[in-house]
Ligand code: FES
């Protein structure tokens with residue numbers, strides 16, 4: 045077991061983890077944050093996508109120990125602390141960008157990362173950014189629309205990005 | 218009353234889904250649950266010489282072991298009693314579960330699995346449909362003659378299903394034809410592709426009963442099957458359905474539920490079995506692969522005179538839930554066209570592969586792709602526009618189907634025209650670009666479904682339906698709309714309880730494009746009953762005549778005196794605290810047909826048939842064979858659009874699944890069984906592969922059932938691959954007659970095209 049300190053959705057969590065424990069197991073089993081989904085465990089469906097220091101990663105392929113002293117954002121961290129939905133989440137609802145909802149958490153985080161670096165993405169850029177996330181239900185079209193309307197709304201709001209800008213966890217000696 | 222039906226709405230379950238709060242089976246808190254693993258056959262076909270679990274049972278942490286000797290030896294009954302829960306004498310596919318183990322931890326369960334001793338004697342296998350039918354083929358079921366089966370089922374060696382539709386004199390009509398065309402097709406098996414692997418959590422109750430937490434398309438049917446198998450009274454077994462991460466026909470039959478239950482019955486702890494993607498792939502119920510041959514004759518003016526079609530479907534090791542595929546295929550083969558002389562046959566054969574199942578529109582994409590490519594080939598032979606060819610032969614109101622069903626509310630020509638217009642059919646194509654079109658028909662199902670609506674003392678409205686929410690919104694989105702419409706409230710004010718057999722609102726499950734149809738009618742009736750009771754009570758309380766009372770925004774008010782009103786809570790309070798009503802989907806008999814036209818066919822007429830057409834625009838690179846699908850338009854007749862947002866979702870999702878079937882998805886089988894059980898080399902379309910999709914909703918009410926609805930979920934997956942195939946041929950003059958139409962196959966077809974066409978032609982001038 046190895047000690048790690050991870051900022052998950054704004055809370056600093058200290059934990060002991062197995063050296064081969066995935067970040068997916070860590071958030072789902074140790075932290076009981078079950079919003080992050082497991083679809084394949086091999087890096088091919090994107091259902092487990094979370095952000096590590098703002099970058100989308102497949103949590104099933106990412107070791108929990110490698111998240112030590114970093115910021116992790118899961119779907120539970122997208123909405124405000126008072127529960128208000130993020131613009132991106134609202135746009136997903138309004139565009140009917142989900143059916144079964146199993147791909148949704150991963151899609152949201154992949155899209156959030158895109159909007160963080162590319163505030164006005166073209167349709168192709170949206171499709172490319174989401175191409176590691178499989179959705180079997182929607183045919184993708186409403187998801188693309190949701191991301192584009194979120195981009196527009198965020199530009200209007202003047203906000204730079206939906207998720208909190210990640211900052212490295214300050215290591216306490 | 219404001220109408221709610223037919224308006225676009227936000228799904229009531231959407232907010233929880235974007236917050237990550239929705240609970241699927243694997244998300245249930247587990248506390249003291251044991252972890253289960255399965256020991257699977259490494260052989261495609263083998264005799265089990267010895268099975269010994271004693272050493273495994275001694276290992277630390279092992280609590281329960283289930284296999285052929287711990288469960289009843291009753292065969293499962295899917296029309297043919299050809300399967301046991303755990304294989305007894307033979308394993309018949311690689312990946313078949315032989316032993317289930319529950320232990321304290323996953324590591325301990327895996328260690329025990331490795332310690333199970335099984336001696337196998339490998340046997341010669343049946344790899345494909347041609348081999349299954351060969352005269353000297355090994356028998357997948359050496360003792361098939363001892364199996365019981367339903368009267369309409371054909372069982373003969375490796376043949377486990379056969380049906381036929383015939384009418385007129387095909388040979389005579391072919392002899393008269395100006396042109397006859399024969400086309401041979403091959404289609405691959407594919408997976409349903411839900412992203413949530415199957416999972417179950419089972420717990421024995423103190424009274425000896427059993428509770429199963431599941432993510433099923435058919436919790437009541439599963440409950441009945443499981444209770445019957447283990448000899449428990451159905452009411453002692455409770456299935457509680459959770460939200461489901463996609464199903465597409467792949468979650469109708471139980472998988473994880475069986476093994477978790479078999480283990481849980483042996484111990485006093487809950488047993489949790491969550492498949493990895495790899496295991497889900499080994500336990501998959503795939504779409505049927507197989508072959509088809511069509512021979513048709515047409516007059517010089519394009520009139521279709523005769524068609525002979527035969528399908529052979531690969532059903533895998535057991536019949537499972539796959540028999541319908543053959544019945545549907547013959548119903549699709551010559552439709553939706555007026556053809557006086559037809560001979561349409563389908564055969565199902567056993568092979569040593571996973572058990573094929575009823576994947577979304579069973580037989581639909583396969584049969585439609587083959588038939589519609591064949592129709593285009595005829596049109597090309599006649600030098601006729603493929604759209605014109607279809608419009609010339611397509612059904613109209615009053616036409617009869619191949620089985621003699623008189624067709625009403627037929628909209629196929631409208632669907633064709635509107636899809637063609639939207640794709641720009643008449644516009645000239647740039648080199649390498651092509652457009653294609655395809656059409657078909659489908660059925661609606663009205664099967665047993667019950668619902669209960671309750672208004673509680675606080676005025677809240679609750680809906681209990683047995684219809685599971687599997688992602689489509691058929692339960693979570695459509696049913697509240699129906700109830701809200703009758704009660705004059707907003708759909709978001711209706712609280713739906715997910716399917717739970719303890720609520721005793723039976724439902725036959727999601728399948729056959731029947732959810733909104735059956736469960737919707739049950740919910741409608743329940744809401745009507747509550748509405749009548751509300752108005753009856755309001756009559757007394759408001760001292761008004763019932764015809765003057767309106768239900769509006771959660772109140773009963775007197776027309777013309779809006780202040781003279783009572784809230785639902787006040788009415789409920791005045792009625793002993795709550796008001797409730799129940800509904801049951803009405804029995805709607807199947808339409809009449811000509812029994813003389815069919816053999817071994819018990820699905821020969823279709824209730825409230827729907828019609829669908831897709832058009833596709835593609836760009837093909839003949840050098841590489843790469844096909845880029847630029848647009849798909851699907852025009853679909855839904856009868857009456859109860860939940861338009863949900864319908865568009867079905868059309869768009871169907872278009873991309875259809876594209877996957879047509880271009881990329883292929884379950885490959887080799888010496889060790891399935892070669893691509895995971896997502897890494899089974900290619901489902903991504904956002905980059907998916908085209909722009911346009912949905913056109915046509916509403917031609919069916920006349921069968923009170924709302925005029927037609928089934929929605931399956932038709933839109935049947936036509937896209939056919940439209941894409943025809944568009945490929947339009948672009949480069951040829952198309953592979955094998956799915957998926959991969960770049961390599963397209964490239965080869967392009968290379969062969971100059972030498973020889975993709976199929977055998979014969980034509981004769983009159
Ligand atoms: S579960 Fe991680 S990519 Fe599929």
Ligand code: FES
Nearest residue numbers: 143144147179181
């Ligand atoms: S909504 Fe079901 S997989 Fe995307």
